[in-house]
Amino acid sequence: MAGAAPSKSRLRADARRNSEQIRAAAIGAFQGQGLTVPLEEVAKAAGVSKATIFNRFGGRIGLIEAVIEEVVASELFAVIDHTRTIDDVGERIAYYLTAIRDLQYRQPAFNDVLLQTYPHSQQLMEICRVGSEANEELIAAARASGALRPEFTAADLHALVVDNALALKHGKRPPRDDYDRRTIYLLDGIRGRSSPSGER
Amino acid sequence: MAGAAPSKSRLRADARRNSEQIRAAAIGAFQGQGLTVPLEEVAKAAGVSKATIFNRFGGRIGLIEAVIEEVVASELFAVIDHTRTIDDVGERIAYYLTAIRDLQYRQPAFNDVLLQTYPHSQQLMEICRVGSEANEELIAAARASGALRPEFTAADLHALVVDNALALKHGKRPPRDDYDRRTIYLLDGIRGRSSPSGER
DNA sequence: TCGTAACTTGACTCATCGGGTCAGCTTACC
DNA sequence: GGTAAGCTGACCCGATGAGTCAAGTTACGA
Numbered sequence: 444m445a446g447a448a449p450s451k452s453r454l455r456a457d458a459r460r461n462s463e464q465i466r467a468a469a470i471g472a473f474q475g476q477g478l479t480v481p482l483e484e485v486a487k488a489a490g491v492s493k494a495t496i497f498n499r500f501g502g503r504i505g506l507i508e509a510v511i512e513e514v515v516a517s518e519l520f521a522v523i524d525h526t527r528t529i530d531d532v533g534e535r536i537a538y539y540l541t542a543i544r545d546l547q548y549r550q551p552a553f554n555d556v557l558l559q560t561y562p563h564s565q566q567l568m569e570i571c572r573v574g575s576e577a578n579e580e581l582i583a584a585a586r587a588s589g590a591l592r593p594e595f596t597a598a599d600l601h602a603l604v605v606d607n608a609l610a611l612k613h614g615k616r617p618p619r620d621d622y623d624r625r626t627i628y629l630l631d632g633i634r635g636r637s638s639p640s641g642e643r
Numbered sequence: 644m645a646g647a648a649p650s651k652s653r654l655r656a657d658a659r660r661n662s663e664q665i666r667a668a669a670i671g672a673f674q675g676q677g678l679t680v681p682l683e684e685v686a687k688a689a690g691v692s693k694a695t696i697f698n699r700f701g702g703r704i705g706l707i708e709a710v711i712e713e714v715v716a717s718e719l720f721a722v723i724d725h726t727r728t729i730d731d732v733g734e735r736i737a738y739y740l741t742a743i744r745d746l747q748y749r750q751p752a753f754n755d756v757l758l759q760t761y762p763h764s765q766q767l768m769e770i771c772r773v774g775s776e777a778n779e780e781l782i783a784a785a786r787a788s789g790a791l792r793p794e795f796t797a798a799d800l801h802a803l804v805v806d807n808a809l810a811l812k813h814g815k816r817p818p819r820d821d822y823d824r825r826t827i828y829l830l831d832g833i834r835g836r837s838s839p840s841g842e843r
Numbered sequence: 844t845c846g847t848a849a850c851t852t853g854a855c856t857c858a859t860c861g862g863g864t865c866a867g868c869t870t871a872c873c
Numbered sequence: 874g875g876t877a878a879g880c881t882g883a884c885c886c887g888a889t890g891a892g893t894c895a896a897g898t899t900a901c902g903a
Contacts, residue, residue, distance in 0.1 A: 455871055455878055481861060492881045497863065499879095592828075599825060602817060606810035613809045617802060625799060628792075632832025655849055655900055681890060692852045697892065 462499045464489040469506050473514045477551030477612070478507055478560060508566045515553045516570055518546060523577045532588040537630055539581055540603075544626050547607055548616070554608035575601070589635045603629065662699045664689040669706050673714045677751030677812070678707055678760060708766045715753045716770055718746060723777045732790040737830055739781055740803075744826050747807055748816070754808035775801070789835045803829065 454462070468489035472480045482503060486493040500506040522542040529535040546553045556567050557574070578600050585591040616622070654662070668689035672680045682703060686693040700706040722742040729735040746753045756767050757774070778800050785791040816822075 457871065458879060461880085482863095483861075493862090494864080494881055495879085502863075594824065595828070598821065599828070602821070602825065605814060606806065609813045610806035610809045613813050614805060621798065621802070624794065625802065628795070628799070628829075628832040630832070632828040632830070657900070658850060661851085682892095683890075693891090694852055694893080695850085698850070702892075 458499065461489070461491050461495055465491060465496055465499060465506070466510055469510050470513055473507070473510065473552045474550060478503075478555035482506070504561055504564045507561065508564060511552075511556070511566060511570070515546070515550055515556055518550070519553065519570065519574065522546065523573070526577065526581070532584050532590040533634070536581060536585055536590055536634075539577075540600075540630060541626055543604060544607060544622070547604070547611055548619070548622055551612070554612050557605060557608045558612070578604075585635075591633055592635050595633050599633070603633075658699065661689070661691050661695055665691060665696055665699060665706070666710055669710050670713055673707070673710065673752045674750060678703075678755035682706070704761055704764045707761065708764060711752075711756075711766060711770070715746070715750055715756055718750070719753065719770065719774065722746065723773070726777065726781070732784050732788040733834070736781060736785055736790055736834075739777075740800075740830060741826055743804060744807060744822070747804070747811055748819070748822055751812070754812050757805060757808045758812070778804075785835075791833055792835045795833050799833070803833075 465485065468485050472485045472488060476484075482496050483493050485506070486496055489496075496502075496506060500509055522539070526535055526539045526542070529538055547557075555561070556570055559568070559571060561567055575597075579597045582591070582595070582597040582600060585595070586593065617625075665685065668685050672685045672688060676684075682696050683693050685706070686696055689696075696702075696706060700709055722739070726735055726739045726742070729738055747757075755761070756770050759768070759771060761767055775797075779797045782791070782795070782797040782800060785795070786793065817825075
């Protein structure tokens with residue numbers, strides 16, 4: 444712990460308190476409205492002025508990077524990790540796509556990461572990269588097992604998710620049960636004919 | 644023909660010529676870039692100033708209404724009409740969805756109509772209404788014949804098309820063959836199990 | 844070949860939006 | 874209580890594109 448945040452101890456007490464309030468407000472705002480929420484709104488929720496966000500975090504990207512772990516990265520990585528533990532490839536795909544779409548529905552910020560709204564943030568780009576790798580890994584496994592139709596590519600999967608991100612970002616969110624039903628249509632459309640439900 | 648455009652004869656020759664040039668430029672611009680193309684650009688393509696568009700058409704909506712028939716309505720109605728001539732319901736659905744998606748891909752303006760970008764235009768709203776009715780008619784037929792999965796609703800079809808409009812409008816267009824492949828995934832995802840190919 | 848009304852247009856205003864900055868005041872801390 | 878750290882309101886900025894208008898130009902009838 445020592446040395447991890449030496450700069451913090453150099454902060455005055457009020458500054459440290461404000462930083463914490465801003466972080467908390469940012470987490471709430473990003474989760475509710477995505478990463479593009481006006482900084483003014485975050486500031487208001489934190490009870491400080493917009494300029495203080497610039498003082499403490501240097502701007503939107505600094506603020507995002509200070510909280511992105513809690514807002515989306517941890518959840519995304521949990522999904523990816525859990526996906527890897529599923530043996531049956533058909534199930535693995537169903538779980539992955541469902542979980543990603545769930546994340547997209549619940550966390551507008553996730554879509555902003557996915558759509559690379561802030562390409563200047565290394566950290567955000569890194570999250571994207573990890574996601575893409577998970578995609579490709581999954582498609583490779585699917586191809587080997589025939590769980591997906593053979594012509595289905597990683598680019599197809601990517602497009603599926605990105606298009607959904609755009610629809611959620613720019614359109615109006617459907618009721619949850621409609622959304623979930625449509626997830627099933629998607630899964631059925633990309634599944635291979637061979638293993639309709641696999642073993643077990 | 645007489646009496647159809649009495650106001651036209653009251654226009655001075657240069658005004659009539661400009662109107663025609665603006666119409667032509669608008670058709671090109673709307674087809675290429677959608678209904679949201681800056682009027683300045685239309686004016687430039689027509690070789691007139693932006694103010695002339697306001698003089699002749701009153702603004703964007705007037706201009707849109709003066710050319711929407713040629714830009715999207717005729718094609719859309721042709722698709723709807725042709726859809727009605729197809730006997731086999733499975734085929735009818737496949738044709739309709741494929742044709743609509745083709746229209747969406749080729750004509751950005753079609754997506755603008757669909758997304759109701761200009762709700763103040765009666766004419767545009769009317770086109771939407773006709774489209775919605777075609778959707779519902781199709782879903783009713785599908786439900787009766789079992790060509791679609793029974794839980795698939797008209798709202799699902801609508802969402803499918805609208806989401807695609809948003810993806811095309813805000814994302815980058817995929818290569819045509821990828822797009823068409825994904826159309827097939829969609830169709831396979833919503834088809835009923837009973838009639839995989841129907842009679843013949 | 845005028846007179847004039849119709850027409851066109853460059854240059855303008857307006858409005859929206861949110862990022863980013865800074866002088867000057869306030870406050871924590873030694 | 875001195876002082877540097879910190880905060881903030883008020884500002885500027887840049888981008889965008891719709892819509893307007895005074896002043897100049899042109900078609901056209903007489």
